[in-house]
Amino acid sequence: MEYPAVTMKNVSYAYENKTVLDQINFEVPKGAFMGVVGPNGGGKTTLIKLILGLLKPDQGSINIFNENVDKLQDRNKIGFVSQKANAFNKGFPATVYEVVSSGLTATIGYFKFFNKTHKDKILHAIDQVGMLEYAYENIGNLSGGQQQRIFIARALVSDPDLIILDEPTVGIDYENVKRFYELLNQLHQKQHKTLLLVTHDTGTMTEYATDIVCLNKTLHFHGKPEEYTSLTEKDLSQFYGHPVNIVSHNH
Numbered sequence: 001m002e003y004p005a006v007t008m009k010n011v012s013y014a015y016e017n018k019t020v021l022d023q024i025n026f027e028v029p030k031g032a033f034m035g036v037v038g039p040n041g042g043g044k045t046t047l048i049k050l051i052l053g054l055l056k057p058d059q060g061s062i063n064i065f066n067e068n069v070d071k072l073q074d075r076n077k078i079g080f081v082s083q084k085a086n087a088f089n090k091g092f093p094a095t096v097y098e099v100v101s102s103g104l105t106a107t108i109g110y111f112k113f114f115n116k117t118h119k120d121k122i123l124h125a126i127d128q129v130g131m132l133e134y135a136y137e138n139i140g141n142l143s144g145g146q147q148q149r150i151f152i153a154r155a156l157v158s159d160p161d162l163i164i165l166d167e168p169t170v171g172i173d174y175e176n177v178k179r180f181y182e183l184l185n186q187l188h189q190k191q192h193k194t195l196l197l198v199t200h201d202t203g204t205m206t207e208y209a210t211d212i213v214c215l216n217k218t219l220h221f222h223g224k225p226e227e228y229t230s231l232t233e234k235d236l237s238q239f240y241g242h243p244v245n246i247v248s249h250n251h
Helices: 044-051 096-108 116-128 144-156 174-189 225-229 233-240
Strands: 006-015 018-028 033-037 059-064 078-081 162-166 194-198 211-216 218-223
Touching: 006 044, 018 044, 018 059, 018 211, 018 218, 033 044, 033 174, 044 059, 044 162, 044 194, 078 144, 096 116, 096 144, 116 144, 144 162, 144 174, 174 194, 211 225, 211 233, 218 225, 218 233
Parallel strands: 033 194, 033 211, 078 162, 162 194
Antiparallel strands: 006 018, 006 059, 211 218
16 A cells, blocks of 8 residues: 655644644645645644654644654655755864765764775765766855755755755755756656655746645645646735735746
């Protein structure tokens, strides 16, 4: 039996008695490319932290491939790519190879030597994102778009079934954003990875995603991209809690 990558049932969470998520119910089917959209403060980052097991829900349950997230034995099933633009120190003295190798820490532990199998995995992950020629380049010398490819390689190196990405295109120019989404599409289509992408870039995301979730404290929408793009500005304004203008990226 094939289980969903993520199942959330009646999940609620509050910070200091302020409800951030209220009775969230949805599934991320295995093999889906799901985009999560919504306003700032709508609970998207909290949702990710709950799925990663960094927070525990006040109510409800979360399963990862039919295992309760608190009891998930193989954490390598999940790869995570954070919002690099706000967190990464470009002066950090590390090569691409070293950054990607850190994705194996959970597998082999700290202060352990990499064997040939580990080294092959690292180089293969770098190759998967088209950056093999930069393997021994200092990561600080790369462009924003190239750096994000490396962080995807870091997530890929442990061969996860589910990859979660939190606003990965912040600070990247439009052309590199398109290339970035094309890379994600390849991971989804050719390597059959399940992707959960939090983003504000609804224009580009709807070209690639298989499913869309709109989150603002509660789940306002869960459906296909064509259903989401057919929503009116009035519908979206109700979901977001403020006026929304639909912007097309077809240029």
